[in-house]
Amino acid sequence: MPNNVPDKITPLRPKRPCPECGKPSERAFYPFCSKRCKEIDLNRWFSGAYVIPGRPTEDGDDEPPSE
Numbered sequence: 001m002p003n004n005v006p007d008k009i010t011p012l013r014p015k016r017p018c019p020e021c022g023k024p025s026e027r028a029f030y031p032f033c034s035k036r037c038k039e040i041d042l043n044r045w046f047s048g049a050y051v052i053p054g055r056p057t058e059d060g061d062d063e064p065p066s067e
């Protein structure tokens, strides 16, 4: 095996546009272009996680288990 050939070559990835605004992404905030866009996406994620559509409210008036 040749020793002079580096076996770990990290190719440059093509720059992806920011999913939020379409600007070129920054490495620090990848895949976003800025902290702001990253937070926008995070907030959307969290707000979506809290809203579960179609879920019945458990107030105690649901049907009792039949035994």
Ligand SMILES: [Zn+2]
Pocket (backbone or CB within 6 Å): 018, 019, 020, 021, 022, 023, 032, 033, 034, 037
């Ligand atoms: Zn952006």
